[in-house]
Amino acid sequence: MKTLRITGLAIALVALATTPLIAARGVTLKGSDTMVILAQRWAEEYMNSHSGEVVQVTGGGSGTGIASLINGTTDICMSSRPMKPDEKKKLRDRYQTMGVELPVARDGLTIYVHESNPVKELTLEQLRLVYTGATTNWKQLGGADSRIVLYSRENSSGTYVYFKDHVLKGQDYAASAQTLPGTAAVVNAVARDPNGIGYGGAAYAKGIREVAVKKDAQVPGVLPTEATIRDGSYPITRSLFFYTRTKPSGDVKALVDWVLSEEGQKVVTKVGYFPIR
């Protein structure tokens, strides 16, 4: 009898502990700061056209969003980089799924400098040398004789990881790189610092000058535009993703379908990113 009582009590406790979770809470999106302005516009327009639907958007960085997806605290993770193998493994350990990756927009990872900076273009190799601390003066890049001030992102940022993997080739950032908590902060810092350089999503490039990027010294520099992103000639082009734990269904599917529709993709262009089609 004692066993039965204790087992019954445990089951009741479990039921009690899990009941509040069943309550509806709308669709939640969390993750990439690069995508926050886009997701907010999506949410506004979606809720305007779908009365009664609730969409909540939170930033924090791609890494934070992926962690939330694994912890079950968001329905959709926004990420400006693909999931890493160890993140996929954690998702698989918990949900027995590989996750569903949905490219929802394209972005050209943009290099920002102050409007007064005479440096108009940089090669990928020059960017690597700048951000790993090997090149420290603008004069080495054809600019003024002044120290290069590096603005970067936190390591939970997908943009940070993407830039590190694709531009720094896996090397660590220079210790002097200042970590800022969002692309908007990077843009603000560069806009006010004549010696600054930063990187981030194309949609944020306001009040600064974009630098044309060259794959190598032999080719002309390319600016991130819809044409160069679409044809792949801009060297640091990336996809922006939604991730879900399982194949979307219900409210999540309705939102994802709308984001991928013509209407949803128009919002991408309005915000300053590039549609996937």
Added chain:
Amino acid sequence: MAWSRPACGCALMLVMACAVSPARAQDETPADTLQAAPGSTDERSAQIESIVEQLQAIQSEVDKQKRFKFSGYLQARYENAEDSDDSLRISGTPPAVTVANRNRFYIRRARLKLTYDSSPLSQGVIYFDGGTDRTVRLLEAYVTLLDPWTVEHRHSLTVGQFNVPFGYEIERSSSVRELPERSRAENVLFPGERDRGLKVVSQWTDQLETVVSVLNGGGISHPLYANTDPTGMKDLTGRVRWSQGVFDVAASYYWGDEATPLVGPDVETDKTRLGFDAQIFYEAPSIGGGTLRGEFYSGENLNADSLRALAPPPAGQGTALLRPGNLATDFVGGYVMWVQNFGDRAQVAVRWDTFDPNVDKDHDEYWRLGTGLNFFPDGNVRITVSYDFQNTETAGGSLYQDPKDNLWTIQFQHKF
């Protein structure tokens, strides 16, 4: 870590303030210093430089803190065994009191892991456990060096105390396991799961991974050699895994020996394990993800039951107990398991596992059907209710009996 964002925010505000604020009284803080600046561009630039340097010093400290990562988990458990009895038993030689009651609350695991990513190319880990016997012990401690020649650092060297890289179950954290305990075969063949040595992990492609290791061989739970290695020869392991995403398969091999102290020269017996494991992942529409997985072990092992397993020697030939070949026996073991998620918050797991320590002997096989329900109230908590149907043939008079040792387990886990 938590103050990195405010620190950075302050930094930004200071830089912004520099560009717009008029001169004010001078003080010791960077902001006030800035406000006291005369209006010339050069002076402001110099002060920005000064602030930047101060911020870099702060950022450097913040970055150091961010390289530390604390994680861990706690498993508080209630167990209720079928053969529990509210009494004390006196048995054995010399006689000892044994608690027969097996209904109890206890802490199964209380683990803290500290990871320090000193650079993109190295990592240090220290991992403690304070569960079960409430004695804190070092579970893992290792240094990992990553290769500098691939962007993703696909090759690594780890030296220290770590999980034996064999099969699937061993290296899978207890915090993510769907049933409270690992399979019997794994428990017997790799007690404690960890050993000291080095391993080289190579991720040749996104699908293909190899691991080779050189180990002391005794493992951290060896009754005699937990901290030493009595043999100069080291044990070797190798594993090849192909991960297709929804289908993973691996083959593992362990090659070692074990020293057994006998009267006279020590005897070294073979210790080999051949393992195969496979996992299939699928998604049931509107239900959730699921897995079918299995693992198979075979080989030779020093068998604690060997003495009992031996046939009586022919009359006049003395005892066979000292023949080294008889100390190791051929074993087989493994499990098949099914896990099904129901939405994001519930999960069912069923596993059948078996272990036969000596294939040449009857009535020593063990099998168990484990069933479990997992509930996930939030991202940190897992509540498990499981029931194990255990079958252990035990000699009882002239018959073999299955003792009444089925087991209820209720476990609350918090992972952070």
